[in-house]
Amino acid sequence: MILDSGDFDDGGLPAGDSGDSHANRANGHSCEKFAVKTQGSTCTFFVLICVGFLLASCKPDTKVEAPEIRPVRTVTAARGEAAETVVLTGHIRADDEPSFAFRLGGRVIERPVNVGARVDAGQVLANLDPENELSVLRSAEAALTAAQGQLNYARGDFERQRQLLANGHTPRARFDQADKALQNAQSQVDNAEAQLAIARDRVNWTTLNADAPGTVTAVGAEPGEVVQAGQMVVRLARQAGRDAVFDVPAQLLRWAPSDSEITVRLTDDPGVVATGRVREVAEQADPATRTFEVKVGLSDPPTAMRLGATVIGSVKLASEPIIAIPATALTELNRQPAVWIVDPKNQTVSMRNVELLRHDPGTVVIAQGLETGDIVVTAGVQALHPGQKVRLLGPPS
Numbered sequence: 001m002i003l004d005s006g007d008f009d010d011g012g013l014p015a016g017d018s019g020d021s022h023a024n025r026a027n028g029h030s031c032e033k034f035a036v037k038t039q040g041s042t043c044t045f046f047v048l049i050c051v052g053f054l055l056a057s058c059k060p061d062t063k064v065e066a067p068e069i070r071p072v073r074t075v076t077a078a079r080g081e082a083a084e085t086v087v088l089t090g091h092i093r094a095d096d097e098p099s100f101a102f103r104l105g106g107r108v109i110e111r112p113v114n115v116g117a118r119v120d121a122g123q124v125l126a127n128l129d130p131e132n133e134l135s136v137l138r139s140a141e142a143a144l145t146a147a148q149g150q151l152n153y154a155r156g157d158f159e160r161q162r163q164l165l166a167n168g169h170t171p172r173a174r175f176d177q178a179d180k181a182l183q184n185a186q187s188q189v190d191n192a193e194a195q196l197a198i199a200r201d202r203v204n205w206t207t208l209n210a211d212a213p214g215t216v217t218a219v220g221a222e223p224g225e226v227v228q229a230g231q232m233v234v235r236l237a238r239q240a241g242r243d244a245v246f247d248v249p250a251q252l253l254r255w256a257p258s259d260s261e262i263t264v265r266l267t268d269d270p271g272v273v274a275t276g277r278v279r280e281v282a283e284q285a286d287p288a289t290r291t292f293e294v295k296v297g298l299s300d301p302p303t304a305m306r307l308g309a310t311v312i313g314s315v316k317l318a319s320e321p322i323i324a325i326p327a328t329a330l331t332e333l334n335r336q337p338a339v340w341i342v343d344p345k346n347q348t349v350s351m352r353n354v355e356l357l358r359h360d361p362g363t364v365v366i367a368q369g370l371e372t373g374d375i376v377v378t379a380g381v382q383a384l385h386p387g388q389k390v391r392l393l394g395p396p397s
Helices: 019-058 131-167 172-204 250-255
Strands: 070-076 084-094 099-101 106-110 124-128 207-209 214-219 232-238 242-248 262-266 273-281 292-299 310-317 322-326 331-333 336-343 348-353 355-359 363-368 375-379 390-392
Touching (some): 070 336, 084 214, 084 232, 124 232, 131 172, 250 292, 322 375
Parallel strands (some): 070 390
Antiparallel strands (some): 070 375, 084 242, 084 310, 099 232, 106 124, 214 232, 242 292, 262 273, 262 310, 322 363, 336 375
């Protein structure tokens, strides 16, 4: 459609459109612009809020937490009595325990005693087959009889020659010959008597007898067995006395006084008690345990302390006063033993190196590094650092 100038009014509006319609369109354009501006302002506002939250979250926290106070248990270092009781386990043994053996070899035909048997002096312990020795004895007896016959003949001939020489009826050479024959015969008799004595001894040696009352503690041969001279057949514990025998470390031998009194108790009955002193210390250590055998001679041991019974020996070690602390207090500083010390004024801790004298699973003995009155941390040492404040759980013990 073609509009001419008559179709428009003076305001440039198409003919037929009123001013209100124009105003409405103008208002519509204005609303659209306002809506766009309002929407843009809202987005900007939300963006600013988000940025504010982000900046707030990134802001460093200026609040400083108070240092943690660590609760600990402590002990006050103090020098105490140095006497320490050492306890060792041992057994009862006779102080005189010889081994009996035959002086000659042969076959054992009898051993009437066994381990644990009580024997009296002179009682038979074992016998060898004596046939060979009896044969030698009979031969020696026969040799002695022949030698005595020769001696009697030589003595009679000498007496005759002596009388004839005195009367001048025999030459001097014949007398000297009779005198020499007498001396030879006497020598033969002496030799035969000596051989007979040896033969009798060898017969006696086929029987093994106890030389004192005691108890059999070991046997080394059975009937029918061939033994050599000197081979142990029976070991006998004489009843003269009792020893408590212990395997003692070399370090303890250096600490223990040489004349200390040792208390010995039965393991299964501690009420059975005896006392004694060291009687003998082995010169050489055991190759397996590297300990030294120590024999303690008991004074009047009770009857209940039988041979082989297990006993406990205790002795006190005397030395200078020492500082002992629980082993839980020990830690390490610069690869050396150390402990934590509490400053009583500031209630802070610091670490100090110490030198150990000796220790066991429960107690540590300090040689250097602690003085009387030092407060030592005994529990909680793994969670401490230098200068940390602590709270004592109860007064220092």
